[in-house]
Amino acid sequence: MGIRDNGTIRAILGRRSVRRFEERPVDPEVVNVLIECASAAPSAANSRPCHFVVVTERGKLDAIAGGHPYAKMLASAPLAVVVCGEPDKSDFAARYWEEDCSAAMENLLVAAHALGLGGVWIGVRHQPGQEPRIREILGIPDRIAVLGVAVIGYGRESREPHSGIPDGTLHLEGW
Amino acid sequence: MTANFHIDPTIGFILGRRSIRKFRSERVIPEMVTTLLECAFSAPSAHNRRPLHFIVIEDRAALDALATAHDSGAAMKTSPLAIAVCADTTVMPEGDMAWVEDAAAATENILIAARALGLEGVWLKVMDRHPREERVTPILGVPSHVKVVAIAALGYGDEAKDPHGGVSERRIHRNVWG
Numbered sequence: 001m002g003i004r005d006n007g008t009i010r011a012i013l014g015r016r017s018v019r020r021f022e023e024r025p026v027d028p029e030v031v032n033v034l035i036e037c038a039s040a041a042p043s044a045a046n047s048r049p050c051h052f053v054v055v056t057e058r059g060k061l062d063a064i065a066g067g068h069p070y071a072k073m074l075a076s077a078p079l080a081v082v083v084c085g086e087p088d089k090s091d092f093a094a095r096y097w098e099e100d101c102s103a104a105m106e107n108l109l110v111a112a113h114a115l116g117l118g119g120v121w122i123g124v125r126h127q128p129g130q131e132p133r134i135r136e137i138l139g140i141p142d143r144i145a146v147l148g149v150a151v152i153g154y155g156r157e158s159r160e161p162h163s164g165i166p167d168g169t170l171h172l173e174g175w
Numbered sequence: 176m177t178a179n180f181h182i183d184p185t186i187g188f189i190l191g192r193r194s195i196r197k198f199r200s201e202r203v204i205p206e207m208v209t210t211l212l213e214c215a216f217s218a219p220s221a222h223n224r225r226p227l228h229f230i231v232i233e234d235r236a237a238l239d240a241l242a243t244a245h246d247s248g249a250a251m252k253t254s255p256l257a258i259a260v261c262a263d264t265t266v267m268p269e270g271d272m273a274w275v276e277d278a279a280a281a282t283e284n285i286l287i288a289a290r291a292l293g294l295e296g297v298w299l300k301v302m303d304r305h306p307r308e309e310r311v312t313p314i315l316g317v318p319s320h321v322k323v324v325a326i327a328a329l330g331y332g333d334e335a336k337d338p339h340g341g342v343s344e345r346r347i348h349r350n351v352w353g
Contacts, residue, residue: 003210008185008291012214012284035347037189040339041283042298053348060350095303099324102279103298106218107189110287114185121219121280126273139352147276162217170212171230173237174316175261 118155
């Protein structure tokens with residue numbers, strides 16, 4: 001068996017952004033596994049700065065979708081996991097919550113793909129005006145940072161896996 | 176309750192990934208290094224701007240120099256491989272630092288893929304620690320518009336740790352914060 005036949009390598013290469021979903025909900029046990037995988041991502045000095053808001057209420061999903069320029073697909077998705085950071089938890093959390101929460105987000109998306117789901121990472125932190133808007137919809141305190149939204153569901157589209165290394169981006173032993 | 180889903184090997188590798196800092200001397204074959212890099216490039220990128228570059232370091236003297244320069248970098252004294260995850264900050268609009276997120280997602284992909292291939296590794300932060308950043312980046316020779324976000328030290332592990340499991344309910348909120 002070749003290296004690329006490894007099931008986990010296939011899951012990582014096969015994860016693509018999925019934006020069209022079936023209506024069927026995601027089983028709560030599956031949601032728990034996704035959160036467990038997200039929580040298993042490393043964090044700076046084990047500072048564990050991540051929080052997860054699991055959103056399944058239609059009204060809230062629609063509200064998030066409604067005012068974000070790149071989140072329209074959320075109106076047809078059964079699940080969103082809003083990944084948040086707690087920067088004031090510690091000095092390490094303050095410096096690195098965004099990296100740590102991004103690793104958690106990627107774990108969640110790879111795990112979703114491995115379990116037959118599809119999803120897409122909607123950025124919030126760097127999208128002007130979105131962080132306060134989503135805080136308000138979900139009652140998130142001001143001291144909590146909102147990284148982004150994992151929109152998850154059973155996909156109604158499939159795309160080819162990633163492969164290859166773009167020209168000019170790989171450097172050996174030094175830049 | 177969730178035991179059935181843990182049979183999925185990918186879930187097992189995600190939960191089983193721990194920070195491993197001691198390595199055996201065996202080299203990582205080039206085909207595996209290439210696969211780790213492909214997995215890194217498979218991480219999503221904000222607006223598909225793809226700001227990332229990777230530096231593969233296998234030269235013993237360079238690894239030793241990085242291990243000395245990085246105040247938490249002792250893992251590179253024994254690791255046969257390190258991959259520096261770098262971002263070209265000019266690819267994003269001025270002031271948009273979403274490249275940090277892209278770099279972190281790619282680093283996590285490298286570490287999960289490593290675990291799945293029988294390797295282990297540890298994520299060493301570089302950016303935003305001083306003087307660490309100033310000591311590490313000259314060794315890698317990156318130009319000033321490129322940030323070294325992290326280094327993954329990689330190899331066959333010479334220590335083992337229990338997998339992660341469970342979640343802190345205090346960190347999960349359902350439909351509303353609280």
